[in-house]
Amino acid sequence: MNFSTTREQSSLEITEPTEGENSLTGKIIGAAIDVHRTLGPGLLESAYEACLVYELRLRKLKIESQKAIPIFYKDVMLDCGYRADLIVNNQVIVEIKSIAGISGIHEAQLMSYLKLSDCRYGLLINFNVKLLREGIRRFKI
Numbered sequence: 609m610n611f612s613t614t615r616e617q618s619s620l621e622i623t624e625p626t627e628g629e630n631s632l633t634g635k636i637i638g639a640a641i642d643v644h645r646t647l648g649p650g651l652l653e654s655a656y657e658a659c660l661v662y663e664l665r666l667r668k669l670k671i672e673s674q675k676a677i678p679i680f681y682k683d684v685m686l687d688c689g690y691r692a693d694l695i696v697n698n699q700v701i702v703e704i705k706s707i708a709g710i711s712g713i714h715e716a717q718l719m720s721y722l723k724l725s726d727c728r729y730g731l732l733i734n735f736n737v738k739l740l741r742e743g744i745r746r747f748k749i
Contacts, residue, residue, distance in 0.1 A: 632669075633731060636696055637744060639663035640733050644740040653706045656735045657693055660704065670697050677724050692721050701727045705734040710745060722749045 643659045657673065664671050672695040679686045694702040703718045710732060718730045734743030 632697060632700055633729065633746060635667050635669060636664065636700060636702060636731055637733075639667060640731075640735075640744070641740050644735055647735075649706070649736045649738065651706060651735070653693075653704050653735075656706060656733075657704050660702070661694065664694075664696060671695070672698075677721055679724060690721065690724065692725070695725070695727065699727055699729060701725060701730040703730065703732050705732065705743075706736040707734060708736065710734050710743070715745065715747070718747055719749070722747065 640660055640663075642663055643656060647655065647659065661671050661673055673693070675692045675695045676687060677690040677692055679688050679690070692701045693704045696702060701718065701721050703714070703721070705714060707714075714732060718732050722728065722730050728749055730747035732745040732747065733740070737743035
C-alpha cells in the first residue's frame with residue numbers, strides 16, 4: 609500500500625503514519641482486519657460498522673458512531689445531515705465503505721469531514737476487497 613502520495617489541489621495527504629498516529633490508527637486497522645477476516649467482503653456497510661464498533665470497544669477505544677458534523681457558515685451553525693461513520697478517541701474519523709472501488713469522491717468526502725471537524729487524521733476503509741490492506745487509505749490534514 610503506497611501512502612506517500614500527496615494530492616496537489618488540497619492539503620490532503622495520503623501518508624505513512626507517525627509514531628503517535630501509528631498506535632491509534634494501527635489499532636483501528638487491526639480491528640478492521642479482524643472484522644474482515646471473520647465476515648469477508650460483500651456485506652452492507654452497516655454490518656461492517658457495527659462489527660468494527662464492537663471490535664474497537666474491545667480494544668478500549670472511545671467510539672462515536674454516526675456523529676453529526678455541522679457546517680459553520682458566517683457564524684451560524686447549520687446541521688446539513690453530514691455524519692461521520694466513526695470518530696475514534698476524538699482524533700480519527702473512520703469512513704466505512706463496501707463498494708467496488710474507492711474513488712476521488714470518497715476521498716473528498718473524508719477530506720471535507722476532516723476540515724469540518726477537530727480531527728486531523730482519517731481512515732477510509734473499503735471492506736469489499738479480497739485483502740483489506742488493498743482497501744485502506746490514511747489521510748492527514
